[in-house]
Amino acid sequence: MPKHILPAIAVLGLVMTGPATAKEPISLVAAGSLKAALGQVAHAFQNDTGIAVETTFGPSGLMRQSIEDGAPAHVFASANMAHPQALAEAGKGGPVVLFARNRLCGLAQPGLEVSGDTLLDVMLAQTTRLGTSTPGADPSGDYAWQLFDKADELRLGARAELESKALQLTGGPESEAAPAGRNPYAWVMENNRADLFLTYCTNAVLAQRELPELQIVTVPQALSVGADYGLIVLEDAPPSAWDLAFHILSPDGQRVLASYGFDAPGRVGE
Missing domain, CATH: 3.40.190.10 (Periplasmic binding protein-like II)
Known part of the structure; x- marks a missing residue:
């Protein structure tokens, strides 16, 4: 696993409050480009844990604005690092973790x-x-x-x-x-x-x-632009939201992202 993923997972582990025992549905809000990949990841997580995941997909900037305006969200997966970082800086959750590239x-x-x-x-x-x-x-x-x-x-x-x-x-x-x-x-x-x-x-x-x-x-290399995708667990999220975040970062979650064409930095053993 790349070195820049290990500290992120360690930080997530430190801020977790305990094991996932609550059965409250998890609200996953994510970039529209993640709909197919994270839809599959959320479905697998739901099957494994019995915890429902309610998904909302759309443009990351509009999704961030809806969260700032009070829309329910436990986990936010953005097509850049800036939107989740803005939420973290506003005290609405954290830390922000790089989980995929495009x-x-x-x-x-x-x-x-x-x-x-x-x-x-x-x-x-x-x-x-x-x-x-x-x-x-x-x-x-x-x-x-x-x-x-x-x-x-x-x-x-x-x-x-x-x-x-x-x-x-x-x-x-x-x-x-x-x-x-x-x-x-x-x-x-x-x-x-x-x-x-x-x-x-x-x-x-x-x-x-x-x-x-x-x-x-x-796109030729001289024009090529890469996209870093950021993940944040928001304030007041149930413990199970952290489990979903870990599942997205896990080898299984990263393999799904890679199967849809993302560069999944946490993928190991392949």
């Missing part, structure tokens, strides 16, 4: 001629409708803007051009929601709202499973 990929329409080598040119082309999530509300949008910063280092003026043309199609409070049961990125692309969409590679894989004709474009 990165950005391009999701392209089947007829678009694009590769990793030509990605920046295609994004900048006047005819390309470039989709992103919403910065501030959804970390995926923030990471897209970080990619634009890197683009500016390669081509002066690229950042301003990309920011001005980016269509913020998902993750915001006013974003049109996909129908129930649909992958939001597959739905956006199926409805021809963008030619190329920057999203997490894990989201792109799920979208392609739904619409196999979509292309997944690897």
Whole structure:
């Protein structure tokens, strides 16, 4: 197990108040990109312990805001470290633990001629409708803007051009929601709202499973942006919430995350 995971687990152990005896349902609030992976992890935990896990998934920034506004939450899993850290600094729980990593990929329409080598040119082309999530509300949008910063280092003026043309199609409070049961990125692309969409590679894989004709474009190293995912147990959570957090950090939980394309830093023996 990597060294940076061991201290985190040790700290969690120190702040636990005792064994999980209460049968109160656990409220797990998490980033939308974690829906498939943590949905499976929560289901396994529920089967193993008999403790119900009530899940809510959505853009991390909006989820943090709902927690600050008093929405019930025991465990918060964010697509960045900043949102859970803000809650910790406000005295609403802690510590914050890195539990997964992700990165950005391009999701392209089947007829678009694009590769990793030509990605920046295609994004900048006047005819390309470039989709992103919403910065501030959804970390995926923030990471897209970080990619634009890197683009500016390669081509002066690229950042301003990309920011001005980016269509913020998902993750915001006013974003049109996909129908129930649909992958939001597959739905956006199926409805021809963008030619190329920057999203997490894990989201792109799920979208392609739904619409196999979509292309997944690897972002070249010079533009690549990584995403660190943070986990926090919130104040007044029942002891069983700590057990759920440990389950997410455990080898079994980390293997599930890895199976959905996340870099799971706590995975061992593989």
